[in-house]
Amino acid sequence: MEIRRFKSGDxxxxxxxxxxxxxxxASRDYTVEQIKAWAPxxxxxxxxxxxxxxxxxxxxxxxxxxxxxxxxxxxGYIDHFFVSGAYPRQGVGxxxxxxxxxxxxxIGLNELTSDVSQTxxxxxxxHGFHVVEQRLLTKRGVTLQSGLMRKDLHHGT
Ligand SMILES: CC(C)(COP(=O)(O)OP(=O)(O)OC[C@H]1O[C@@H](n2cnc3c(N)ncnc32)[C@H](O)[C@@H]1OP(=O)(O)O)[C@@H](O)C(=O)NCCC(=O)NCCS
Numbered sequence: 001m002e003i004r005r006f007k008s009g010d011x012x013x014x015x016x017x018x019x020x021x022x023x024x025x026a027s028r029d030y031t032v033e034q035i036k037a038w039a040p041x042x043x044x045x046x047x048x049x050x051x052x053x054x055x056x057x058x059x060x061x062x063x064x065x066x067x068x069x070x071x072x073x074x075x076g077y078i079d080h081f082f083v084s085g086a087y088p089r090q091g092v093g094x095x096x097x098x099x100x101x102x103x104x105x106x107i108g109l110n111e112l113t114s115d116v117s118q119t120x121x122x123x124x125x126x127h128g129f130h131v132v133e134q135r136l137l138t139k140r141g142v143t144l145q146s147g148l149m150r151k152d153l154h155h156g157t
Contacts, residue, residue: 001062001067001091001092003059003060003099005056005058006055006056006057006058006069007059008053010052010066010069011052014048016066017068017069017083020084020086022038022039022082023035024084024085025085026117026118026119026120030118030144033142037140037141040140055071055073055079058072058096058099058103062087062090062092066084067084067086067087067092068092069082069096070082070093070096072103074107076112076113078112079114081093093123105153111150111153112153113149113151115135115137115148116129116147116148116149117144118147125149129150129151130149131147131149133147135147135148
């Protein structure tokens with residue numbers, strides 16, 4: 001397993017990971033209508049590509065195959081965090097989370113935050129986040145339950 005930064009050309013593979021994470025994993029907690037609104041298979045590729053170039057996520061590869069990706073923004077917000085349904089519970093998410101923590105320390109962040117799906121909340125809790133507020137997000141006109149989660153980062157003195 002290898003972790004690296006996003007590079008140009010990854011966009012299509014990241015879209016497949018996103019689709020798989022939502023349709024194959026998160027689908028256990030959401031309705032078909034919610035899943036389609038969250039991750040439409042016909043999402044415009046150019047729009048997706050420019051979003052990925054903005055986010056500049058970390059990418060995990062397993063035997064040359066992209067298995068997951070996640071970003072951290074300069075304000076500590078994690079926007080995307082997805083692991084492919086082909087690599088569940090194999091530590092890919094943990095690898096991404098550890099890298100995000102390293103980066104947070106490097107840039108001196110005091111907290112991490114994210115709007116986390118029902119599906120990913122146990123994983124984020126496992127990594128020390130807590131739910132600040134359960135809230136509803138609207139994606140393409142459809143409402144999805146989500147939780148704003150936060151983690152305080154204590155840097156050694
Ligand atoms: C949540 C997600 C990122 C976890 O990725 P992963 O690579 O499977 O996670 P890891 O293998 O590193 O899991 C580490 C630990 O987190 C916890 N964990 C992970 N998934 C869990 C789940 N579904 N339920 C309960 N605990 C979970 C476990 O303690 C796990 O350790 P264990 O497997 O030894 O029990 C992945 O399942 C995913 O992409 N889900 C769907 C998409 C999604 O909702 N993304 C987040 C949007 S905000």
